[in-house]
Amino acid sequence: MQTEMPFFEGPEDALREAVRAIGGPKKVGPMLWPDKTPDAAARLLQDCLNAGRSEKLDLSQVLFILRAARDAGFHAAFQFIGADVGYEVRPVTREEEVDRITSVIETTSAQLATAIATLQRLQTARRVA
Structure with a gap:
């Protein structure tokens, strides 16, 4: 289980690390978009996690990633989001x-x-x- 919260530049960075902890875009993308090919889903996920792109995840997709990251023992992304809005978060x-x-x-x-x-x-x- 992760004990220290790393520094993230923003929520996209935190979610990128959560995706990495789950298994990477090629694993997570098809979970979010099962109708797309694995490569297309992975590319779309990478685009959604790029602050400079117009593609964005919806709230249910963000929650899915955070839950899967929790199950993988990675809590820093949710802790970052909580801290950003003024909450202390613990699993x-x-x-x-x-x-x-x-x-x-x-x-x-x-x-x-x-x-x-x-x-x-x-x-x-x-x-x-």
């Missing part, structure tokens, strides 16, 4: 994510139970009146 372990989701389920289950009880009470009161 979340699978256990932490499971705990968070479990907590959400427990909270919403309790809210659902309360809502059902309230609805039943209201429906019963309407029948009596």
Whole structure:
């Protein structure tokens, strides 16, 4: 796992390094554009990661690259983006994510139970009146 954040000149540079960590443009390009030939997809990805070109990735493609980089143990691109907008970013372990989701389920289950009880009470009161 990567521990130090390298210096990037801009977001395109950070994403280029993320793509490299995933396996390079020839691997990532076809994942983004499966309808293109591998070489055409790789060229398009390189163009999208060149700040001087008009081709750009859309947000879902950026998120795909960041997720794949995370899975490859490369966190610097997302940390760079976070720092650029004023956030400190750290990777979340699978256990932490499971705990968070479990907590959400427990909270919403309790809210659902309360809502059902309230609805039943209201429906019963309407029948009596």
